[in-house]
Amino acid sequence: MTKPTLIALLHGPDQPGLVARVAGWIFERGGNILHADQHRDMEAGIFFQRVEWEPAFVPPAEGTPGAAVEQSRLRSVAAAEAEFTRFAREELRMAVRIVSSIDRPRVAVFVSKADHCFHDLILRWKAGDFRCDLATIVSNHADLGDVTRGYGLAFHHIPVTADTKTAAEAQQLELLRSLRVELVVLARYMQVLSADFLEKRGGPVINIHHSFLPAFAGGRPYHQAHTRGVKLIGATAHYATRDLDEGPIIHQDVARVTHRHGVDDLVRKGRDLERVVLAQAVRWHLEGRVLVYGNKTVVFD
Amino acid sequence: MTKPTLIALLHGPDQPGLVARVAGWIFERGGNILHADQHRDMEAGIFFQRVEWEPAFVPPAEGTPGAAVEQSRLRSVAAAEAEFTRFAREELRMAVRIVSSIDRPRVAVFVSKADHCFHDLILRWKAGDFRCDLATIVSNHADLGDVTRGYGLAFHHIPVTADTKTAAEAQQLELLRSLRVELVVLARYMQVLSADFLEKRGGPVINIHHSFLPAFAGGRPYHQAHTRGVKLIGATAHYATRDLDEGPIIHQDVARVTHRHGVDDLVRKGRDLERVVLAQAVRWHLEGRVLVYGNKTVVFD
Amino acid sequence: MTKPTLIALLHGPDQPGLVARVAGWIFERGGNILHADQHRDMEAGIFFQRVEWEPAFVPPAEGTPGAAVEQSRLRSVAAAEAEFTRFAREELRMAVRIVSSIDRPRVAVFVSKADHCFHDLILRWKAGDFRCDLATIVSNHADLGDVTRGYGLAFHHIPVTADTKTAAEAQQLELLRSLRVELVVLARYMQVLSADFLEKRGGPVINIHHSFLPAFAGGRPYHQAHTRGVKLIGATAHYATRDLDEGPIIHQDVARVTHRHGVDDLVRKGRDLERVVLAQAVRWHLEGRVLVYGNKTVVFD
């Protein structure tokens, strides 16, 4: 059986001995570091670290029933998580986020009518690629309702018009709260989320933009790309922020196109890019590999 | 011995039977088509063709001296070129450009201080990759003079300041005219050529921009890329036009970067992209593979 | 409404005037060439051409009912197909295969338990990427039966063991015959088809091999790749022949891996490659872009 692990993502002002202090803290408490990766932004003087370890576990006395052992183990991991968090914040004065292998974060996927990222995310999730629960699919259209239910997943249809946008967003926020959703993934969701929504939401929102940002921000990027006559098209997964298409970039990729490709071909080829780029970004996020600072990301891949 | 070939690049309003008429014209005159490639821009209703053929040659009577046979062959190719041009313009009403294997176009390379594209172009040229003559290297700095002469090539140092720009450009134009230069290649030449220069120049000018245009147009693109936190950097070879960084794109490529790469690393990695992308664009141009229309290119690769 | 088109794939010994004769034949009969692409293998002296055109259609007298007009159009396209085939074979002495836009070839997909290519092909087909009918899914395991039927497609479970292989292949052949299947796609079908099967089958069989062939032919290629410590993994779509993993290659792609990737990671990353490479090969085949000669392919993309 796999032992539980904790992954800590730390960042803050650089100071001497951080690597040693983190490693020492874990070692002294009997933990076993599996991976540790760090980065320094020399200009900004910021230190970043991702460290993954198995916390120590002293099993209860021989003869304790299995369920009680398991309970004990869970309490032990939760305690290690709390202690490390306190250590990082109070002693190291670093910002910290912890991903625990005993948790399964709850994810909501927002879609409209395009279904390529939708199917792709669900099939990968069913294949075990993402360690999370798919709490619900949310859409401003009813089109993907049946197929969602066919997958055995919940579907919430929340229509959005210019007039009802504020109310619809309130409904979405309430839904996310009630389902205890941690991560929202916009899988070609064709509505712009308001700054107000993002602020009230708080948690991370990953979006896929169908261009190689910052080229062709805004609407109809494949049309823009075709008009400009570029020789590569791209896709960009980023955290959504109040500045449309300006959020921290997590992942990007491109594909070659030629004069033979019309806009329809770009759209079709782009679907492959969007699928793979979005899935990779979601996976990295769930594995605690992405650290945001300023408007950039550090990706410990 | 390789037989001489002609390459015609045609474009104009689409009309029925163009492929048949071009192929028929060549076939009836005893020519042998080696390659033919066409493209239709359905929206714009424009037809594009690249056709490469060996024109017929009736050798003079047995016993004619070799040099006279060769003269006869050259005249024959030149005649075929002239006839086809007339056919394309007057009968097909198409724009046409012909690249003849018996010509070696004369090329000038403009450089400043950065020497990676400079060395790369010269070494490829020496290796026989480009069918052209390197008429001269032109620079606004003296730095690369010695190494240019070490390669056995001519070097013209024409300094440019804000005050002398007009005079310097006049001097450059005169130099290009006197050397009968057909193609100008800007190999990280750090001066913006004026609209006036480009208009007077007339002929093609290929530039390498060190970003994935249209992202990061303008100055210091690697700094812009680093600030934005993109995960890919690029390079773009394009024809220079009066609209800076807006000319028709010939070729683009990208390379992956991470948070570990500082601006210096982007510059270093970018050099490899710039070298390869510029060399490919120059090669395609010299092989008559690039057709410009509007602000886009058709590349028959 | 889109006009019907014919695509001819021709190849045979090179001879003067082939381009002109094909274009002339179509033009004289009122056809309109949309695309034409040719290639010469200089060493082998073989000429290859893909030409796509709208055959002429003289509509019946005004007032003819729509259905009768449509019948007339279909007959006209079928006649043009037959005439061109005769012309190519008897006059040009070339091998020819014609893809007509009024036909929808029938395709069978063979699968085992892995479902990533299976879902991918079906979802692309539903999205309209492939012009074909999915006649059936065939599997040596029952696992994908329910989800296939959930897609509204037929599923045939034909178990295969060492003892029953001959009988199972006979059953597969009979099924393909009765369903008039033109193309078989092996979407990670984990049984080797016998030389006898392939010979009796006759028609094309496309396979996806999960390595960059010819590296790591045979079984467990990701294990082989991991053992050898390569820095790129690949996938190869090829036509199946009696020589296992030796058939003509249609398409290949690779992805970067590092020492951090275990065999499981290679398998997971490889799934994305396999999906995209197989789908592209199937699409090219259905669009009449792939021409086999000897053990190689010409792909007119």
Next chain:
Amino acid sequence: MTKPTLIALLHGPDQPGLVARVAGWIFERGGNILHADQHRDMEAGIFFQRVEWEPAFVPPAEGTPGAAVEQSRLRSVAAAEAEFTRFAREELRMAVRIVSSIDRPRVAVFVSKADHCFHDLILRWKAGDFRCDLATIVSNHADLGDVTRGYGLAFHHIPVTADTKTAAEAQQLELLRSLRVELVVLARYMQVLSADFLEKRGGPVINIHHSFLPAFAGGRPYHQAHTRGVKLIGATAHYATRDLDEGPIIHQDVARVTHRHGVDDLVRKGRDLERVVLAQAVRWHLEGRVLVYGNKTVVFD
């Protein structure tokens, strides 16, 4: 002024607390860790680490002359290197290699007639991309002698025939010894080095093979690739071992080719791959980023 740094590459059987012990050792001695990266091969139970740090330096009393300060600093770095080596071997029982920023390793480049990697390595070295001294160029042909001397570098012509191979290798070994060469780079050197040479040599030898190994090992890989009809060609940089083309792979890359590319085109396109792949491998080696174990590499990039 940049402070001196040490880079340690460690590997050996995994044991608890290694990260903490290494970091603690450096921290306790006043060192400042700049980067640390580790990897565990779970199957093999091996731990790998690359750690880069600035060792502490207590400057001599105020008023000490600059040269004496500099001497003191060099002694201090050398002492830290020796102490860490002892610590790693004796206390951690790990294999260790240290790259010190105050050393400049001496490199010999072996070439034959092909000059693309030759020019590329020298130009990158002149541009400051490699932290090393180019001790000499060695060739079995005289062709590149003049251009080497034109670069201001030493050139040794050591002809090799079947009969003289043993003597020639002895001469090469003696040359490398006398020049205190640490790294040998085979830049398309067309002679196979004997197992005896490699054993006597001892130090690392990096080779560039012009295929995507293990595909097309042995001679004339571009011909092999053309015959097989692959759609991608590759290049592989690896450490030379007594098993030809079987040594640990450092880096690989590929480029797309089509049926239009003859062997000559593959050779030409391959040159770009070979240049970039070899240069990257040499750079990673010199930066202490490559750790060999068994027949594989760990590359901390």
